[in-house]
Amino acid sequence: MDILYCLFTVLAMYLCIAYANELTFELPDNEKQCFFESVEKGVESTLEFQVITGGHYDVDMELTAPNGKVLYKDVKKQYDSFTWKAEESGVFKFCFSNEFSTFTHKVVYFDLEVGDEDDQVFKNVDAQATAMTFMETAGQALHDNLNEVLDDQTHFKLRETQGRAFAEDLNGRVMAWSIGETVVVLLIGIGQVLVLRSFFTEKKTSGLTIR
Numbered sequence: 001m002d003i004l005y006c007l008f009t010v011l012a013m014y015l016c017i018a019y020a021n022e023l024t025f026e027l028p029d030n031e032k033q034c035f036f037e038s039v040e041k042g043v044e045s046t047l048e049f050q051v052i053t054g055g056h057y058d059v060d061m062e063l064t065a066p067n068g069k070v071l072y073k074d075v076k077k078q079y080d081s082f083t084w085k086a087e088e089s090g091v092f093k094f095c096f097s098n099e100f101s102t103f104t105h106k107v108v109y110f111d112l113e114v115g116d117e118d119d120q121v122f123k124n125v126d127a128q129a130t131a132m133t134f135m136e137t138a139g140q141a142l143h144d145n146l147n148e149v150l151d152d153q154t155h156f157k158l159r160e161t162q163g164r165a166f167a168e169d170l171n172g173r174v175m176a177w178s179i180g181e182t183v184v185v186l187l188i189g190i191g192q193v194l195v196l197r198s199f200f201t202e203k204k205t206s207g208l209t210i211r
Contacts, residue, residue, distance in 0.1 A: 039091075041089040049109065051077075051109075071084050
């Protein structure tokens with residue numbers, strides 16, 4: 001029981017150190033969407049974003065501190081990652097803008113991770129739990145590996161979504177082009193039939209005139 005209790009305590013402490021927010025949302029043309037996150041002073045955070053579908057797969061992004069200072073700003077980015085440490089506690093604002101696009105809406109994914117997972121997770125564990133050191137180390141290593149697997153799966157899903165959207169768009173264009181070619185061929189065929197009929201009609205009319 002002591003071992004299980006100590007293990008659960010360690011896991012609870014670890015989960016309280018860092019948390020992440022992931023979101024995929026639609027960003028219509030000529031619009032701007034902002035999100036807000038409260039961060040304590042001295043906490044390191046990382047914001048990663050990627051445009052999944054739409055246009056040239058680019059958006060404008062701006063990150064603002066509680067005091068109004070712009071920490072990050074870039075235009076027409078397909079994807080990027082930015083890490084910062086909060087100089088003061090407060091609400092940070094990050095905005096994605098598609099105002100430069102006149103008719104194309106975008107689908108954007110972002111991952112906000114608040115807290116540094118590289119901190120010493122077990123520094124507050126009681127000295128009597130030193131016998132758990134090996135289990136703690138193994139648990140931390142397992143958690144890190146699972147995080148890496150989760151990140152890889154997320155990126156693979158984003159690539160799959162992006163590839164599927166590109167394939168569907170390409171398929172739509174090919175279909176439209178094929179329909180257009182079919183219509184043109186039909187119009188040319190009908191035109192040729194009408195021209196040939198007009199030739200025979202003229203000859204028949206001229207023959208009646210001679211009689």
